[in-house]
Amino acid sequence: MNRHSLRLNTFEESATLAMAAKAREFKSRGIDVISLSLGEPDFKTPDHICEAAKQAIDAGKYFAYPPVAGYQDFREALASKYQKENNVPYKAENIVVSNGAKQSIANTMLALLNPGDEVIILSPYWVSYDALVRLCEAKPVLVKGTLESDFKVTAAQVEEAVSNRTRIIIFSSPCNPTGSVFSRKELEAIASVVLKHENILVIADEIYEHINFTNEFVSMASLPGMFERTITVNGFAKGFAMTGWRVGYIGAPKWIADGCIKIQGQLTSANCSVAQRAALAAITSDIAPTLKMVDEYKKRREVVFELLKDIPGIKSNYPLGAFYFFPDVSSYFGKSDGQRTITSADDLCMYLLETAHVSLVPGSAFGDDNCVRLSYAASESELREALARMKKALANLR
Ligand code: GLU
Numbered sequence: 001m002n003r004h005s006l007r008l009n010t011f012e013e014s015a016t017l018a019m020a021a022k023a024r025e026f027k028s029r030g031i032d033v034i035s036l037s038l039g040e041p042d043f044k045t046p047d048h049i050c051e052a053a054k055q056a057i058d059a060g061k062y063f064a065y066p067p068v069a070g071y072q073d074f075r076e077a078l079a080s081k082y083q084k085e086n087n088v089p090y091k092a093e094n095i096v097v098s099n100g101a102k103q104s105i106a107n108t109m110l111a112l113l114n115p116g117d118e119v120i121i122l123s124p125y126w127v128s129y130d131a132l133v134r135l136c137e138a139k140p141v142l143v144k145g146t147l148e149s150d151f152k153v154t155a156a157q158v159e160e161a162v163s164n165r166t167r168i169i170i171f172s173s174p175c176n177p178t179g180s181v182f183s184r185k186e187l188e189a190i191a192s193v194v195l196k197h198e199n200i201l202v203i204a205d206e207i208y209e210h211i212n213f214t215n216e217f218v219s220m221a222s223l224p225g226m227f228e229r230t231i232t233v234n235g236f237a238k239g240f241a242m243t244g245w246r247v248g249y250i251g252a253p254k255w256i257a258d259g260c261i262k263i264q265g266q267l268t269s270a271n272c273s274v275a276q277r278a279a280l281a282a283i284t285s286d287i288a289p290t291l292k293m294v295d296e297y298k299k300r301r302e303v304v305f306e307l308l309k310d311i312p313g314i315k316s317n318y319p320l321g322a323f324y325f326f327p328d329v330s331s332y333f334g335k336s337d338g339q340r341t342i343t344s345a346d347d348l349c350m351y352l353l354e355t356a357h358v359s360l361v362p363g364s365a366f367g368d369d370n371c372v373r374l375s376y377a378a379s380e381s382e383l384r385e386a387l388a389r390m391k392k393a394l395a396n397l398r
Contacts, residue, residue, distance in 0.1 A: 016361055019360070019362075020359070022359065023359035026359075031357055032357055033353070033358070034357065035359045036360055037359040037375065039375045039377060041237075041238065041243065041377050043293050044241060045278075049282045053275070065273075068261050071097075074277075074283075077284050078097070079091050082219075086217075090221075094257050096264065097279075099248070103248060103264070104235070104250045105170075105203060107263045107264050108231050109132050112259070113133070114137075115137035117136075117138040118166045120143055120161050121170055123142040123145065125171070141166070147328050153171075155186070155190045158190055158193050167199065168201050169200060169202050170202070173204070174211060175321070177322075178324070179319020179324050181212055182218070187218055191223045191224075191225070194226070195225050206233060206234045207234055208322040209239065210238070211238060211294055211323060212294075213320050231250050232251040236283075238322075241293065245272070245279065247279040299380070303380055307383075307391075308387070311387070311390065314331075315331075324375055326372070335397035336398065345370065348362070348372060349372055355393045356392065358390055360373060
């Protein structure tokens with residue numbers, strides 16, 4: 001008797017994870033796939049962070065359930081990071097540590113949304129925003145940025161999308177999938193729309209905070225009036241190459257943090273004890289290893305940008321952060337290699353996987369059907385090889 005809940009059918013499977021699984025399946029069949037689908041650093045977690053985890057195990061006292069919101073000293077360290085680096089006066093009571101930033105977002109939405117509420121998603125957006133809104137029986141309202149506007153949505157567009165059901169506005173900056181970074185001015189303009197409406201909150205996803213090639217990073221919660229209106233999401237996966245450790249966190253007004261703690265207390269309890277000790281070491285020590293990785297990403301961005309320019313029919317913005325390109329590939333729609341006709345970015349991704357053995361993620365999962373997402377969190381030689389294979393496969397489409 002196979003009968004899933006109705007809820008299960010309201011959202012899609014995560015496309016990033018699905019493409020990564022497909023690439024793994026090809027690899028397991030002995031096919032040499034270059035996987036540029038998952039947004040996952042190819043670096044190893046820095047040694048001093050792994051060392052802290054080993055010490056935590058050897059200390060013999062981190063075997064029991066941690067407090068649901070995270071260890072007190074860890075919450076204090078995160079609050080102090082916000083005060084010093086982001087100019088946001090969070091205290092430990094404002095911090096909730098979770099099983100990855102994805103759970104942080106899920107907790108927040110579950111704690112704040114009622115069925116029928118609307119969530120404005122600045123698009124292109126990260127895949128799981130839309131799915132999590134639907135999981136909460138709320139309604140995603142997409143506001144779209146275009147390639148011509150560096151994929152950035154303006155405050156005027158946001159204003160136009162606001163209704164009396166709007167509860168949350170969510171975005172990431174630096175943005176997954178476009179690499180765009182909002183300037184202070186642009187964030188201020190969006191904040192001024194939020195402040196006109198007393199029921200609207202913002203989820204500011206700052207997980208790519210460190211992978212930012214501009215010289216300024218602005219936290220939404222640091223802007224005048226926005227502390228009370230913002231849930232700041234962050235985590236260790238990207239900046240510290242810790243995807244598998246699953247440590248995410250929020251900073252939020254206490255009533256929201258308390259709501260998230262209640263949800264998490266019933267869903268998963270606290271995040272893994274040893275992972276928290278490792279992340280504490282990451283946040284309290286010199287971030288030189290992070291800066292080194294960022295330097296490397298910046299070099300790769302140049303390589304990929306030049307190689308993409310060299311492929312006819314591909315249009316791309318120049319990303320200022322994160323580690324993705326989100327090129328428009330629509331000029332290939334309607335073309336064929338003689339066997340199959342490409343009608344969408346989904347088709348093109350499958351074509352590239354099967355013929356060039358390069359895995360990307362179709363833009364439909366991020367709110368733009370004309371694009372594909374390419375993660376450049378891979379070595380320069382893999383990137384050069386992948387782009388060469390793509391160029392060759394695309395040239396066969398006529
Ligand atoms: N955030 C990463 C990505 O966008 C990891 C995969 C996921 O959880 O979606 O690829």
